[in-house]
Amino acid sequence: MEFLITTAPGLESLVKRECEKIGHDPIEVTDRSVRIEGGLDTLAELNVWLRCANRVYLVLAEGFATDFDDLFALAESVDWKKFRPKDSPIQVESVTHKSSLTSEPAIQRTVKKAIVDALTRKPGDLLPEVDEVPTFRILVLIREDKATFLLDSSGDPLHKRGYRQEAGEAPLKETLAAAMIYLSNWRYKELLADPACGSGTIPIEAAMIARNIAPGLRRHFAFENWDWVDPKFLTDVREAGKRKIFAPGNYQIHGYDIDAEIIEKAIYNSKVAGVATDIAFEVRDMTDSPTIPAIEAAMNRKEGATLVCNPPYGERLETEDIGFIHTMIARMFSDHPTLSGGVITNESEFIQKTHRVGLERRKLFNGSIECQYCYRKSQRKGK
Ligand SMILES: C[S@@+](CC[C@H](N)C(=O)[O-])C[C@H]1O[C@@H](n2cnc3c(N)ncnc32)[C@H](O)[C@@H]1O
Structure with a gap:
């Protein structure tokens, strides 16, 4: 599996170093993102331990898309039924940069249609709800015509550790x-x-x-709702994290x-x-x-x-x-x-x-x- 970690501009090198520190050498570091290969244990570790990253995404599909047919075909290649937790509302976001496909709303509509089609293929399949509480968040990144379909594993961005119950007027992330x-x-x-x-x-x-208190020790992550992920991966990382506290x-x-x-x-x-x-x-x-x-x-x-x-x-x-x-x-x-x-x-x-x-x-x-x-x-x- 491949994971893409998003970062704020200027923090890529720090997130890279953090990944190395927890034992995962990035395979790529680009503008506002760091890529890692690994299993579901890696996914849990990244979410629990990264202090400077925004979110951790699972890469679902990747390929060139210079028109909406290409994009639709790429979206169709994903096994949406496997990945989407039953009945969870779907949200599609997109970012496009230096690409033939420039309209973000149109990109989102195309991908949503492909997902809904895939999920309602059999008679009796219920139409999934779209745009409610986004528990199944898809991000489509298109850079120089290369489209990457990403599934958000973090949910709330990682700066939300859960401890800041009270804040002033201009809190820092x-x-x-x-x-x-x-x-x-x-x-x-x-x-x-x-x-x-x-x-x-x-x-x-x-x-x-x-x-050495892991920032995500006590918060919830979106991937806890994924029924194809054994909760043990997260429990193990959390238990190990508690033992590492000085x-x-x-x-x-x-x-x-x-x-x-x-x-x-x-x-x-x-x-x-x-x-x-x-x-x-x-x-x-x-x-x-x-x-x-x-x-x-x-x-x-x-x-x-x-x-x-x-x-x-x-x-x-x-x-x-x-x-x-x-x-x-x-x-x-x-x-x-x-x-x-x-x-x-x-x-x-x-x-x-x-x-x-x-x-x-x-x-x-x-x-x-x-x-x-x-x-x-x-x-x-x-x-
Ligand atoms: C940008 S905020 C800091 C936010 C903080 N980093 C956080 O995450 O909540 C600036 C702070 O400076 C404080 N401040 C303003 N004038 C000050 C002064 N003369 N002495 C000390 N603190 C002052 C304000 O009360 C405010 O909490």
């Missing part, structure tokens, strides 16, 4: 928070602080990474925010995630002092420290402090060449300033907002 931490090369025993942590996504993801350690993970209500929410979320004892949350206004005392103290002790932050910025949150906060963080990276970590932002002055002091840049999207992740990797060795 959990997958993006994990990616920012990985890019900073954070050493788990070193201090990590997010001075504007909102609902706690960055500190919670950091604690889950440090304790006990709470002496981590120095800090989350601060000016808003007392959001800090309450962050604490609640960290409890749901099972990492409440690993994180110190505190109400704190960054404009109260020209630096972050915990980071300053770690730097003075000549220990490493990592600052990872998704600060407030204009398009999503209005605050007078935006400029001050960005200037303060830029100054900290400039004053402390061993400070690692990074900031996701679209504030051009900050991006230029931190680039001048040697921070790397990577284009990442926070929701639909194009940002830069300005970061410096920790040079320290070990965990």
Whole structure:
């Protein structure tokens, strides 16, 4: 079997590395996707363990389709009766790029018709419901006339770990928070602080990474509804995952925010995630002092420290402090060449300033907002 993992733009190399870490070498890495070969155990592992990916799909069919007849024939080659859970509503989505077939609605209609035809071939077969709760999601990707039929095994996107019951106005996707931490090369025993942590996504993801808690340990996946998949594959991966969790350690993970209500929410979320004892949350206004005392103290002790932050910025949150906060963080990276970590932002002055002091840049999207992740990797060795 072949699986196609979708990623946000800019995260392909991280997802590739994650796949390798859980023991599966990708056979292809392209724009926003990573491909893996494997069995149903692999499918369960990818869903449970990938921290930075969007969704895991099963490749059902692939071939060239320059017109709708080709597309229909390709759709007919799939054994839809085998794959579709009984009575589940069907949803077809599509993305086409540099191809002869350009109309996404027409692609979807064609593929839906082929599926419905296949499922109602015998007299007495009931017409499947289409477009209700999408428990059977098909994605048709067409790139340069090559069509790939994909079946969504994840269901809810993988950033929905299940722990974020409460969020503020502009929460960061959990997958993006994990990616920012990985890019900073954070050493788990070193201090990590997010001075504007909102609902706690960055500190919670950091604690889950440090304790090796699989992100999908407790959530539901679409492939649990597939009657041709033995539930044992997922149970085994979940049980093994529970055994791999490290006990709470002496981590120095800090989350601060000016808003007392959001800090309450962050604490609640960290409890749901099972990492409440690993994180110190505190109400704190960054404009109260020209630096972050915990980071300053770690730097003075000549220990490493990592600052990872998704600060407030204009398009999503209005605050007078935006400029001050960005200037303060830029100054900290400039004053402390061993400070690692990074900031996701679209504030051009900050991006230029931190680039001048040697921070790397990577284009990442926070929701639909194009940002830069300005970061410096920790040079320290070990965990
Ligand atoms: C973009 S949100 C962070 C969202 C967070 N990453 C999450 O996933 O929920 C920015 C946060 O900065 C906080 N903030 C704004 N001004 C601040 C200040 N002066 N000091 C500390 N935090 C501040 C806001 O309360 C908000 O929670």
